[in-house]
Amino acid sequence: MDYTTTNGTAEKLRTQALIVGIYEDEGLSPSAQRIDKASEGYLSKLISQGDFSGKIERNLLLFALPGIKAERVMLMGCGEKNKFESKKLRHGWSTIIKVLEECGATDVVACLLELKPKHEDISQWARLMTETAEHASYYYDQTKSKKKALKYPLSQINFLLEQRTQQSAVARGIQWGQAIAKGVSLARDLANLPGNICTPTYLADTASKMAKEYKSLTVKILDREDMEKLGMGALLAVARGSQQSPKFICLEYKGTSSKQQPIVLIGKGITFDSGGISIKPAASMDEMKYDMSGGASVLGTIKACAELKLSLNVVALVPCTENLPDGNATKPGDIVTSLSGQTIEILNTDAEGRLILCDALTYSKHYHPKIVIDVATLTGACVIALGAHASGLLSNDQDLANSLLSTGQMSNDPVWQLPLWEDYQQQLKSNFADMANVGGREAGTITAACFLSRFAEDFSWAHLDIAGTAWNSGKDKGATGRPVPLLTQYLIQYAQAGVVPKNK
Template structure:
């Protein structure tokens, strides 16, 4: 997808196959809609009075308006003007781009980014436009051979803007393109079946990114190297599967080299390419969705892609611990005690609480980089879905500044999180009579005790945990990976660059 600016002074003079303008409820026109309404002698106002109410995420296609050179005017509903926010704008842009694709046009022009919106800038709205447009064009087709709709012909989208503000929009489009590409990479990895997207596949994907972007240096540790690092907790999960585990290290170094006064930022992703639950096997219903248990890893790969494409002026390191969790004669058993890379011992009471066993060794590995901050991302607990549903990711951190920066990044990106408690009082639930800790803390506050478990491995640095079990993918008719929280993470990294 190619993004650009359209700086023609008179909007009615813009020649395009599809021109998108927004309207609010109660017949309130945005400034671009007013321009076209005057040029067409009230054609848009007339339609609003008779058949279109301007509700959010609705649209109406008008063709051959008098006085307007665009072939089609796509009127996008923005909802109530007083409730118009960044998320509404992004949804409107996605509606416009998706409609352009369904109309089989090759190019279009959007005026939506020019509409003022609470707590946004023109640059951020242009960024949201590019990201939303790329999201709308995503189609999974890697393993489909029949009933595939023809690929969208949409190749170019432009933002209508005054010439004086074109540079600001271009910067936003560049940012949004990188985020959109990262989101779609994460979605593709999540949607691939687990017999294709194995740990080895994730490692190969990281290597390809290393070849594509000069700023990325990639190392993929095999089982022998993982054993040499004494990652006993991670390997205990991997032992149940015939698929070999990998530990991926991706390093983005800015053009000027490492900063002497800024420590790196580290992202850690859970990469369970399939989670059967192991000996504590999951119910059969919906177990196919456990291919999405690597969405934390996918978000790290997607974010690292975005970082490299943006040539971010900050050192960023991505770590991915990837394996399968399968039942076999070599698999973990309830009652086993394993030793983590940190030397702490863990009593495994439930083999389906494996993500924390994988992550704890990755978090210990992160210490060697002397990071400014470490953020782990994981589809960790069903309890987080119970607590927050599918709207917000769960955020856990004892660092108030880091937590607020992540929350703000989520708000700015339309990829929101909600801060959850992490008091030491919850640690008592992880007490074990036979090891330094148990890997589960019982039913109460399951997402909190999971985070408390991880916190035991993060005392050397500032740390936050994102539980994305409720936001990484959708079920039912809309089943598919969402690419979250790539936008949140990229916005956070941009704010720290």
């Protein structure tokens, strides 16, 4: 879709559809008031008769209103005015987009910037509207024989400005939103593909194609032989049961010619996780194709950086393999030596994500990173603790954690911090190696991060557990693309300020 800004008054705009907000308690938004006046109280009558309440996520499509130039007027319920904020905008606007796609309007004007609370930034409001529109119109059909084809696809969204002086800020927000949306779509596409297509080699090929598409990107792919020479014993232990060759993706974004230390993003790339010898239950095992969502999200974030041409350096590291059982697979009780030289007793082969990530954390030292953030669908315990609303956050740097917490709220991609206390490290003790790869049932998300922290002592590091947020189950099954919005917003702020502002 194309996005632009427009000026004028709502009742005089010629468009196929005009979207205005209606509050549940205080009635009409400014543009809705203009439409109501021009149509001789049409909207007020609808509300007084109980035909439209203004409740959140409710909408009503009206045709040929008297005195109005627009062909259609779409009323968007906003709920209570003093409670209307960006999250509710996202829900309501997403519903509107889906209705517009079916009604035949291809060119629309949205009078929704005027709904912004005073404390919200207009650029962020425009970014969220753009990103949400793209997210709502996303459709996966790569592996379907019949492709979805709308007769009249929505192709142009115009944001009505309250003041002409807002134009540059809104245009900047649109640019951010489009870039984030492209990164999110890439992450969703990769994660939604089945494991027989999206193999470690497929992910590596995707990174290579990205490097050809953007001049700011360079790629290096490590094969099994390269990993053996380096001594990535933890990663290779996971790969032993698969016939697919493991890959280690190193995708660098160079946004500045200076010798600025890069931010390293590490994404878990388990393209299918059966649990290995510690095999998972059969129910919902198909969803383990999503176990590479961390890897998909960091590739999507790099794409967004390249689209925006951000002035900073970023490295994406994606260790990729399947985790399957066969006669050569790693067994519970086996001991391996990681790239760091530390030994690990593998008590549970289904705790494989931390094994590939620990070698990636050690490898990240090649880049002398300023900050390292790893992203992984790591623990079922995180789903139990936080559900599908917030990703888990653990860090050895509170300033970094504060920045991610703040950015999560701004991007509508929230995280919640869990403790990383020394007390939890005791659960990883082993009688036979430097550490065990699991710490028991209690505090599973925290002990997984404690394990990773032992490989991140030399730099500022944060761990994002996205097990509950990376995909939806049930009738809406599919990848979400999170946390691409969070990571990209973090990098935008970092590039703008040189250092991300701390949480107030």
